Amino acid sequence: MVRSQGHHPGSLAQLRPIAELSADRLATADLVAASKWGTDKPIDDPERERIVLDTVRKQALEAGADPEETVRIFRDQIEANKLVQRGLYRLWTADPAKAPVERPDLSQVREEINRINTALVRAIADSENARSSAHCRGVLAVSAFQVRQEKGLDRLHTRGLLRAVPSVCAGDDD
Numbered sequence: 359m360v361r362s363q364g365h366h367p368g369s370l371a372q373l374r375p376i377a378e379l380s381a382d383r384l385a386t387a388d389l390v391a392a393s394k395w396g397t398d399k400p401i402d403d404p405e406r407e408r409i410v411l412d413t414v415r416k417q418a419l420e421a422g423a424d425p426e427e428t429v430r431i432f433r434d435q436i437e438a439n440k441l442v443q444r445g446l447y448r449l450w451t452a453d454p455a456k457a458p459v460e461r462p463d464l465s466q467v468r469e470e471i472n473r474i475n476t477a478l479v480r481a482i483a484d485s486e487n488a489r490s491s492a493h494c495r496g497v498l499a500v501s502a503f504q505v506r507q508e509k510g511l512d513r514l515h516t517r518g519l520l521r522a523v524p525s526v527c528a529g530d531d532d
C-alpha cells in the first residue's frame with residue numbers, strides 16, 4: 359500500500375507513549391510470573407489472550423484506530439510479556455534464591471494490565487500519522503532506547519521491549 363510520507367511536524371513524538379506503555383506493560387510480566395510460579399497456572403493462557411485481543415479490537419473501533427493493526431500490535435505485546443515471564447522462570451529455576459517469596463493476585467495484576475491496554479489503544483489511535491511515516495522505525499528505536507535508559511531496563515526487559523514493538527510501524531509489511 360502506498361501511504362503518504364507527509365506528517366505534521368512533531369507527530370513522531372506520538373511514538374514515545376507507545377514505547378513507554380510497552381515498557382509499563384512488560385513490567386507487569388514480573389508480577390504475572392510471580393503469581394503463577396509454583397502453581398499449576400501455565401505462562402500461556404490462550405483464553406485470557408482471546409479476551410485481551412477481543413477487548414482491544416472493540417476499544418480500537420471506539421477510539422478510531424484500525425482494529426486489525428491494533429490486534430497485530432497486541433499479539434506482539436503478549437509474546438513479549440511471555441518472553442519476559444519465561445526468562446524469569448529460567449532465572450528462578452537456575453537460582454531459586456531469586457524466586458519470588460510472595461504471590462501477587464493474578465486478577466489484580468490483570469486489572470493493571472487492562473488499564474495499560476486501554477491507554478495503549480489510545481496511544482495507537484493517536485499515532486496514525488507517526489506509525490505510517492517512513493521515519494517510524496528509526497524514531498521508535500530511539501524512543502525504545504530512551505525508555506530503556508530512563509527506566510533502567512535490564513537485558514531481559516530490553517529484549518522484551520524490542521519484541522513488543524515490531525508491528526507498531528504500520529507501513530512495515532505492506
Ligand SMILES: C=C(O[C@@H]1C=C(C(=O)O)C=C[C@H]1O)C(=O)O
Nearest residue numbers: 390401402403406407410436439
Ligand atoms: C500476562 C499473562 O500471561 C500471558 C500473557 C498475556 C498478555 O500479555 O496479556 C495474556 C495471557 C498469557 O498468555 C496473563 O496470564 O495474564
